[in-house]
Amino acid sequence: MQDKELKSGSEKPAKLRLAIQKSGRLYDDSIRLLKECGIDISNGVNKLKTEASNFPIELYFLRDDDIPQYVEDGVADIGFVGENVVYEKKKKVIVGEKLGFGKCRLCIAIRKGETYTGPTFLDKTRIATSYPVLVEAFLQKNQITAEIHEISGSVEIAPGIGLADSICDLVSSGSTLFMNGLKEVETILESQCVLIQNRNLSEEQIQILNRLIFRIQSVKKAKNNKYILLNAPNNNLEKIISLLPGMKSPTVLPLAQEGWSSVHSVLKENEFWDIIEQLKESGAEGILVIPIEKMIV
Ligand code: PRT
Numbered sequence: 576m577q578d579k580e581l582k583s584g585s586e587k588p589a590k591l592r593l594a595i596q597k598s599g600r601l602y603d604d605s606i607r608l609l610k611e612c613g614i615d616i617s618n619g620v621n622k623l624k625t626e627a628s629n630f631p632i633e634l635y636f637l638r639d640d641d642i643p644q645y646v647e648d649g650v651a652d653i654g655f656v657g658e659n660v661v662y663e664k665k666k667k668v669i670v671g672e673k674l675g676f677g678k679c680r681l682c683i684a685i686r687k688g689e690t691y692t693g694p695t696f697l698d699k700t701r702i703a704t705s706y707p708v709l710v711e712a713f714l715q716k717n718q719i720t721a722e723i724h725e726i727s728g729s730v731e732i733a734p735g736i737g738l739a740d741s742i743c744d745l746v747s748s749g750s751t752l753f754m755n756g757l758k759e760v761e762t763i764l765e766s767q768c769v770l771i772q773n774r775n776l777s778e779e780q781i782q783i784l785n786r787l788i789f790r791i792q793s794v795k796k797a798k799n800n801k802y803i804l805l806n807a808p809n810n811n812l813e814k815i816i817s818l819l820p821g822m823k824s825p826t827v828l829p830l831a832q833e834g835w836s837s838v839h840s841v842l843k844e845n846e847f848w849d850i851i852e853q854l855k856e857s858g859a860e861g862i863l864v865i866p867i868e869k870m871i872v
Pocket residue numbers: 596597598599600601637638639640656657658659660677678679744745746747748749750751752766767768
């Protein structure tokens with residue numbers, strides 16, 4: 576009896592420990608993505624860690640800079656973190672699924688009035704950055720020698736106070752550069768939040784991870800697609816169908832009004848406006864475009 580109890584006590588069901596940013600730009604989107612994946616973490620997002628009630632995942636809330644190290648060490652099994660941090664930290668982790676948020680670019684910026692002549696412009700100058708590893712790699716690739724000044728915050732003020740000639744920092748809207756009299760001249764990395772994983776996960780953990788990735792992919796696909804319903808005159812049905820790829824092919828149902836059909840299909844977000852215009856030109860009416868919550872293909 577005692578043996579049995581000990582045995583069942585030691586056989587803990589497998590779970591995945593997921594590290595996400597504690598607060599900051601990636602926090603809201605990370606939580607939202609988990610919710611969209613049907614993972615309930617409502618029992619305490621303000622703690623250091625919390626467990627999902629309906630999925631074998633435990634969440635750790637950390638500073639984004641620390642996430643690659645925790646995942647490399649196996650303190651966390653997986654993490655959501657920006658590619659900029661992953662590649663700057665150079666930790667031994669597997670970089671997987673792109674998560675579609677936290678998008679930005681790591682750019683070199685110079686004073687607005689200067690004329691950029693290519694990477695050689697940076698030769699023998701001073702570059703201020705929080706990303707010395709990525710900047711060094713860019714300089715080496717272009718055979719440039721420059722002095723890298725590593726600073727941890729407000730990089731954009733460095734040229735203005737005479738600390739550097741240029742900067743390398745993350746940009747999203749570009750307004751920070753603009754307000755500081757700077758302009759982008761090189762993009763050294765396009766970045767977004769990605770899923771990273773420890774290299775030694777157990778079989779069971781990989782199975783849980785695959786379930787999570789499947790859900791993430793379904794959410795991402797749904798975001799990139801719209802469901803469309805429209806009424807089509809039968810005499811132009813073929814043309815209208817040819818404009819709508821659908822997941823297999825569009826669904827066509829007869830309308831009560833003779834000579835008309837109802838057509839249902841799925842459209843890619845980026846082809847959406849072009850196709851809508853062509854559909855209208857082909858006589859489609861009553862067009863409804865509806866967001867899709869999950870898409871399993
Ligand atoms: O406390 P912790 O260390 O966890 O957070 P943090 O302050 O280091 O990071 P945080 O929350 O600012 O950013 C987290 C991640 O968000 C980054 O590592 C990037 O992957 C991503 N991200 C996306 C950005 C931006 N966009 C961004 N625009 N990170 C920073 N910025 C900053 C940039 O450094 C510059 O100061 O925003 C300014 C530029 O923005 P624009 O819109 O004016 O161009």
